[in-house]
Amino acid sequence: MAKSANKEAASGTTRLVAHLVRAFRKREGLTQEELGEMLGYSAAAISALETCAQPPSDEMLIRLEAVIGDGLGVFEAARELVRLDRYPPQFQDFAELEKTALAVSSYQPLVIDGIFQTLEYATALISGSFPPHSDLRVVELVGGRIARQSLFDRDPVALIELVVEEAVLTRRVGTEEVMRAQLLCLLSYARRRNVTVQVLPPNRGDRTDHVGLYGPLKLVETPAHERLVYLEVQDEGLLISDPAKVSMYSQRYAKIRAQxxxxxxxxxxxxxLAGERQ
Structure with missing residues (x-):
């Protein structure tokens, strides 16, 4: 059942799409039930869309464009904006860069990197956020995270590197079954030709130059061969383009990878760890 909290938390994009659907539907003289039948949805689904109780799915936007879009392309354009709404605000700029990146390198000392996460691991992780998200927002955020995995199969192929702390692989997120499935998923990705996964053992702390203690970081190379760094901590994101800083973080990542x-x-x-080796 639609929740009033969902309506109040609706993004500007969701509100705009709701307004356009209602206006286009009325212009065509259609009831919510009639439009729903044309799209393959119930009248309740159309009502939820028009009242912002439920954001539009990608499939619904495609059908709206075909049925009542009138060749204007407004619902097609909305697909990208709705996709971005599925990400936290601080991550949206990086999400756009990641989608077209030539290479993405990540160091993660706390959790499995987002693009490697299973649906169940991502759900357990995001459900445990504080302050808590609404059920609808959890579904949106998980959907956005899983959608990023298209990077693995994109043409042209992207080169993807992950250095992950060993503690991340033993830190329970969700049930034991969720963690084992996550490890098996990570193994599957690690065997791909365009993916490199390396584990940083805990004994690297014996050396005074364990630069991984500074926290997680991501490096990305754009199609224009520009190199950028993305840092995120406590729900705050920072995208860095200054060449000197990018060079420093790149050297830091190289040191982590070497260790x-x-x-x-x-x-x-x-x-x-996954129980696949005797």
């Missing part, structure tokens, strides 16, 4: 296990050693450790 990690090799890709083959990392694969073996993940297999062992």
């Amino acid at each position: 990690a296990l090799s890709p083959d050693e990392s694969l073996g450790l993940i297999q062992e």
Whole structure:
């Protein structure tokens, strides 16, 4: 059932789409039930859309464009804006860069990197956010995170690197079954030709130059061969383009990667933790 909280938290894009659907529907002299039949949805679904109780799905926007869009392309244009709404505000700029990136390198000391997460792991992680998200927002955020995995199969292919702390692989998020499935998923990605996964063991703290203690970071190379850095902590995101700072963070990442296990050693450790290696 639609919740009033969903209506109050609706984004500007959702409100605009709701207004356009209502205006276009009335212009065509259609009831909510009639429009729903034309789109393959119930009248309740159309009502939820027009009152902002439920944001439009990508499929619904495609059908709206075909049925009442009148060739204007407004619902097609809304698809990208609605997609961005599924991400936290601080992440939206980076999400756009990541989608077209030539290369993405990530160091994660706390959780599995978002593009490697299973649906269940992402759901458990996002459901545990504080302050808590509404059920609808959890679904939106999880959907946005899973959608980012299209990067793995994109043409042209993207080169993807992940250095992850070993503690992340043993830190329980969700049930034991969720964690094992997540490790198996990580193994599957690690075996791809365009993906490199390395594990950073805990004993690297024995050395005084363990630069991973500064926290997580992401490096991205754009189609224009521009190199950028994205940092996120406590729900605050920072996108860095200054060449000197990007160089410093790139050197820091290179040091972290050099201290990690090799890709083959990392694969073996993940297999062992997942119970796939005797």
